[in-house]
Amino acid sequence: MSPSAPALSVLDLVPVRSDQHTGQALTATIALARTADELGYRRYWLAEHHNMPAVAATNPPVLIAMVAAATQRIRVGSGGVMLPNHAPLVVAEQFALLEAAHPGRIDLGIGRAPGTDPVTSMALRHGAGGVDDDAVAHFPEYVDNVRAMLSPEGVGVRVSGRTQALRATPAARTTPELWLLGSSDYSARLAAERGLPYVFAHHFSGRGTAEALELYRSAFRPSEHLAEPRTLLTVNAAVAPTRAEAERLALPQLLAMLALVTGAPLTAQRLVEEAEEVVLGDQHRQLVDGMRRRWVIGEPEGARARIAELAATYGVDEVMVHPVAGAYAAGPADASPGREQTLRLLVEGADAPTSD
Numbered sequence: 025m026s027p028s029a030p031a032l033s034v035l036d037l038v039p040v041r042s043d044q045h046t047g048q049a050l051t052a053t054i055a056l057a058r059t060a061d062e063l064g065y066r067r068y069w070l071a072e073h074h075n076m077p078a079v080a081a082t083n084p085p086v087l088i089a090m091v092a093a094a095t096q097r098i099r100v101g102s103g104g105v106m107l108p109n110h111a112p113l114v115v116a117e118q119f120a121l122l123e124a125a126h127p128g129r130i131d132l133g134i135g136r137a138p139g140t141d142p143v144t145s146m147a148l149r150h151g152a153g154g155v156d157d158d159a160v161a162h163f164p165e166y167v168d169n170v171r172a173m174l175s176p177e178g179v180g181v182r183v184s185g186r187t188q189a190l191r192a193t194p195a196a197r198t199t200p201e202l203w204l205l206g207s208s209d210y211s212a213r214l215a216a217e218r219g220l221p222y223v224f225a226h227h228f229s230g231r232g233t234a235e236a237l238e239l240y241r242s243a244f245r246p247s248e249h250l251a252e253p254r255t256l257l258t259v260n261a262a263v264a265p266t267r268a269e270a271e272r273l274a275l276p277q278l279l280a281m282l283a284l285v286t287g288a289p290l291t292a293q294r295l296v297e298e299a300e301e302v303v304l305g306d307q308h309r310q311l312v313d314g315m316r317r318r319w320v321i322g323e324p325e326g327a328r329a330r331i332a333e334l335a336a337t338y339g340v341d342e343v344m345v346h347p348v349a350g351a352y353a354a355g356p357a358d359a360s361p362g363r364e365q366t367l368r369l370l371v372e373g374a375d376a377p378t379s380d
Contacts, residue, residue: 029328030335032370033067033344034060035103035227035258038080038087039360041276041351042292048358049080053087054094056347059364061095063371066342068095069103069133075144078280078293085118092126101131103223103258103344104205106138108159109148112166116173116192123174123200124193132200133223134170136163136211164214167204171218174199202249208232212240219247221254226338227346233257237338256342257334261320262349263327263366273362274321275299276350278312285311295353319348324369331370345370 036056040049057068070087073079081087084102092100105115115132123130138145159166172179178191204215207225209232215222216239224236237255244253262274276299283290286308294302304312320330331343349362 029332030340031066031342032331033069033256033342034065034367035069035071035344035346036081037071037073037346039277039293040078040080041357042295042298043351043353043357044292046080050090051358052360052363053080054090055359056363056367057091057095057098057100059367061098063367065098065367067099067101067131067344069101069131069344071103072106072109072135074148075141077290085115085122088122088130089125092122092129097129099129099131099201100126101200101203102133104133104135104203106136107134107166107170108136108163109138109145112169113173113190113192116170119200120174120192120196123198124196127198130200131203132170132174133203133205134167135205136160137207167214167218171202174202206236209236209239212236213243216240216243216253217245219245219250221250221256223256223258223344225258226334227258227260227344233338237340241339255338255340256344257338257340258344258346259320259331259334260318260348261327261331261345261366261370262347262362263320263322263324263369264349264362265323265369267322267326270321270323270327270349271316272296272300273349274316274319277348278315278319281315282308282312293350296350297353299350320345324372328370 036053038049038053040046060068068091070084071081072084074082084105088100088102107115119130119132169179173190173192176196178189180187181190203221203223204211205223205225206212207228212222222240224233226233240255241253262270264270264273273296276294276296279299279302280293320327335343347363347366349366351360351362355361
C-alpha cells in the first residue's frame with residue numbers, strides 16, 4: 025500500500041454457516057487469524073454476541089486465548105466485551121491473565137450494548153448482580169473499576185470500615201490496551217472524558233460516524249494512558265478478483281443483516297447459492313442496496329481505494345475490516361475461503377499494512 029494508506033486490522037464475529045457446526049466455525053476462525061497474522065494485520069478483535077444461530081462469538085476471552093495461542097505477532101482483543109453483562113472484576117481478571125500470557129498483544133475493547141436478546145441479557149446479568157441491577161446505568165463506574173483493577177496498584181474497596189486493595193492479578197507487569205466501543209455519542213463522550221481510545225461501530229451503524237468522532241476529538245481530555253485522541257474505523261468488506269464475484273460473496277451477510285434490522289427470524293448464515301435463491305420485495309431490496317453502498321465490496325484495487333477514502337474522510341490511520349464474504353456449497357466446511365481471500369487481496373500487490 026502507499027505510505028498514506030491506513031493500517032489494517034480484523035473484526036471477527038465467528039460466523040456459523042448452514043454447512044457448519046460450531047467446531048468447524050472455530051477452526052475457520054483460527055485459520056483466518058493465522059492468515060491475518062501472516063499478512064501483517066495489526067489487530068484481530070472478536071465480538072460478543074449471544075443466542076444467535078449465525079454467530080459463535082459468545083465468549084471473547086476464551087476466543088482471544090485460542091487466537092493468541094495460534095498466532096505470533098498480531099494484537100488480539102475484544103470488539104468488544106459487553107460490560108453490563110459481566111462483573112467488572114471477572115472481566116479484569118480474564119484480561120489480566122491474557123495479558124500476562126501474551127504481554128503487549130492484548131486489547132480490551134468494552135461496549136455498553138447487550139449484544140443479545142432481552143431473555144439472554146437477563147440470564148447473563150442475573151449472575152453479575154441480579155436482574156434488577158441497572159448495569160447499563162453503572163457503565164462509567166464499571167469502566168473505571170476495570171481500568172483500576174488491571175493496574176498493578178489495583179482499586180481500593182472499603183469493606184467493614186477498612187479499605188483493601190483489589191487487584192485483577194497478583195503481579196501485573198503490563199496491562200491490556202483499553203478501548204471504548206460505541207454506535208452512538210454516549211461512548212464517544214465517555215471515552216473523551218476518560219482519555220481513552222474510541223471506536224465507532226461504522227460496520228454496524230454506518231450513520232452518525234463523523235458526528236461521534238468529532239464529539240470525541242473535540243471533548244477529549246488527555247490522560248496518563250493517552251495524550252491525544254485515538255480512533256479507528258470498522259467496515260464490512262468482501263473482496264474478490266472481480267466486482268461480480270465480490271457481490272455474490274457479500275449477499276449471505278447482506279441478507280443476515282436484513283433479517284436483523286427487519287426483525288425477521290434469524291438463521292445460520294446462508295451459503296452463496298442459498299442466498300441467491302431468496303427473492304426480495306422492493307422495500308427489502310432498497311434496504312439491502314443501502315447497506316451495500318456503505319460496505320466495501322469489489323475488486324482489490326477499488327476496495328483498497330475505498331478503504332483509504334474512508335480513512336481520510338473520518339481522519340483515522342487504522343481501519344478494522346470485518347470480512348463478510350460468504351462461502352460456496354462446494355467449499356470446505358471447516359474454512360472460510362472467501363474471508364481469507366478478502367484479507368489477502370487487500371494487501372497483495374501492495375505494501376503490507378504496518379503493525380506499529
